[in-house]
Amino acid sequence: MKKRTIYEINGLYRDSFRITGYEFGKGKKSLCIVGSMRGNEVQQLYCCSQLVKKFKQLEEEGRITPGIKILIIPCCNPYSMNTQKRFWPIDNTDINRMFPGYALGETTQRIADGIFSRIKDYEHGIQFTSFYMPGEFMPHVRMMDEGFSDVDTAMKFGLPYVVKRAVRPYDTATLNYNWQVWNTKAYSLYTSTTSRIDKKSAGQAVLSVLRFCAGLGLVKYRESGEHPSVIISDKELISVRTAKSGIFEPLAMVGEHILEGTPLAEIIDPYDGTVMETLYAPCEGNLFFMHSDPITYADTAVIKMVRQ
Structure with a gap:
């Protein structure tokens, strides 16, 4: 294992801003794994830290395939992590909306350029990312319909779902999209949580990356049993929206199989405690x-289901 400084900005009054990466193996740039870009992505940082530990063990045991290189960058935004701000603390900009970056631009554009110039030539890319809305997911891998990513490769993760989604205008400034412009097969990996550590789903994510690497022949790793994935489009997800604003109280758990008409959540009046609205399952599914x-606010998609 080699510890590298991927990008650095000298600080005037405090320690410098540094992005650190961990390299395993030597040779062809085969896989890059990127962790938290936002200051609240604690789970994503934790997953990468566990992968660094695991790949260090694999390298010491000689189980990384000769002639390939794997790079893990656990955190791309340590300043926001330290100040507990989701976005860049100075101007509230999102690094993952600045790719491929600009070396002479604003700070977050320079950071994006510094990262991307080091990782754009990898054959495969995995990003541990988070949703724009706060919530808990079933662990899954997402891929864009357009680009170099393919379903067969995504299935190698062995996660419950592979979600295909159409490219939207704002995607053109994300890491995943720009990776694919530079011919990298890129995948976004979602675990259950974001701002808190969930060891169970983190362990599931680590195992999925090891399955992926083993399926591509990057590491020697065996796991018993099959891990089939269901392929769906993001348009197939059934959203349940609120009609009222208030305190959100869930009545079911992510991953549960739900029958049509099952109560899923209640919206409670924050002043008198009365139930203003009950949200019901519109179909049978997960x-x-x-x-x-x-x-929560009114007219917000607070629940998503996969139809049976």
């Missing part, structure tokens, strides 16, 4: 996503 903040 609970894929659940809002996690205690407060």
Whole structure:
């Protein structure tokens, strides 16, 4: 294992801003794994830390295939992590909306350029990322319909779902999209949580990356049993929206199989405690996503289901 400084900005009054990466093996740039880009992505940082530990063990045991290189960058935004801000603390910009970056631009553009110039030539890319809405997911891998990523490779993760999604205008400034512009097969990996550590889903994510690497012949790793994935489009997800604003109280758990008409959550009046609204399952299926903040607004998609 080699510890590298991927990018650095000298600080005037405090320690420098550094992005650190961990390299395993030598040779062809085969796989790059990127962790948290936002200051609240603690679970994503934790998953990468566990992968660094695991790949260090694999390298010491001689189980990394000769002639390939694997790079893990656990955190791309340590300043925001330290100040507990989701976005860049100075101007509230999102690094994952700045790719491929600009070396003479604003700070987050320079950071994106510094990262991307080091990782754009890898054959495969995995990003541990988070949803724009606070909530808990079933672990899954997402891929864009357009690009170099393919379903067969995504199935090698062995996660419950592979979600295909159409490219939207804002995607053109994300890491995943730009990786694919530079011919990298890129996948976004979602675990259950974001701002808190969930060891069970983190362990599931680590095992999925090891399955992926073994399936590509990058490491020697065996696991008993099969791990089939269900392929769905993001358009197939059934959203349940609120009609009222108030305190959000879930009545079901992510991953549960739900029958049509089952109560999923209640919206409670924050002043007198009365139930203003009960949200029911519109179909039979699996609970894929659940809002996690205690407060919700009206007309918000707080629940997503996969139809049976």
